[in-house]
Amino acid sequence: MSGATTLPGNERGQVARTVRGRSLSLVTGPTPGLASLDGMETWDAIRARRNVRSYDDRSIAPEHLDRILEAGRRAPSASNRQKWDFVLVTLPDQLQELSTVWVGASHVATAKAAIVLVLPEPESERYRTIDQYDLGQATMVMMLAATDLGIGSGHSAIGDQEACRRILDTPADHLCAYMIALGYPADDP
């Protein structure tokens, strides 16, 4: 994988932006005092979460993106294998491209960020379903962490694997499984 960086699930404290050969920005943890990380009660977040596919123009603070990714890193996985890469995409051009990889992904074009969940080829057939289950757990906790910060999320399948691998510069033996679009809700969903 050249020119892009992904975040291994077991590597803590760094958020890597995918850049496809252009530039690389590493956020090494939340910067206190920039954006509030105050949230809401758990049950309120569970009830407030909606699939949000229409976003306003506000960008998402890096420390908020980091918080959401940190939630994903805390998700459980079979034997704690953490067989996932969470690829954070924030470049508008890349978000536009990602919106074309699935018929139900048009909302990604106007999102302020997307987290693409990338799966390596499993070491045995047994993990082919279990890894999907684990991605579901990681997805849910990231969406709740987003809700907690007032950020809307809308996830999507990925159909065109070739296109998604090209956009993210992902190895051919990795599956672009799902993506979570992020942005402030344009209206009350």
Place this chain on the structure above:
Amino acid sequence: MSGATTLPGNERGQVARTVRGRSLSLVTGPTPGLASLDGMETWDAIRARRNVRSYDDRSIAPEHLDRILEAGRRAPSASNRQKWDFVLVTLPDQLQELSTVWVGASHVATAKAAIVLVLPEPESERYRTIDQYDLGQATMVMMLAATDLGIGSGHSAIGDQEACRRILDTPADHLCAYMIALGYPADDP
């Protein structure tokens, strides 16, 4: 399916206990004033969640079990199909039996309850992985709802399908996919 009752994902307001031909208890929603539903901040719940496999003797209030199941019902699923049954098991004999269906499920024997995630045969191959992803989402939000109430959760795969279907009286074309054991942590996990 005779003698047991499962809770369809899209049927709200009722918690069905599986009983395997013995008795049937329906909890039709939380009973105010019995057990507190006060919780914690979302980020605290996300950080506090651990896989808990050792439980003390306290039983779980029905309104807490209902809250946890309600969280699962609120989980998103592909096209909102909610292709799942959440089967709540609280009988000690059944929990003991369920602890034998997978090598990593021994903790279920001392849990105070378990929620078994049962999947019907998917309508197309495409959903075979997507439904697993959706079960992961439902699992995560139920575990966080449990954490929010101070209740520990530890999930497990299910190996012996025949045994699990017999214990729950589940149809042969349904998969006993995972179970979530619940109980108050015996010690700080």
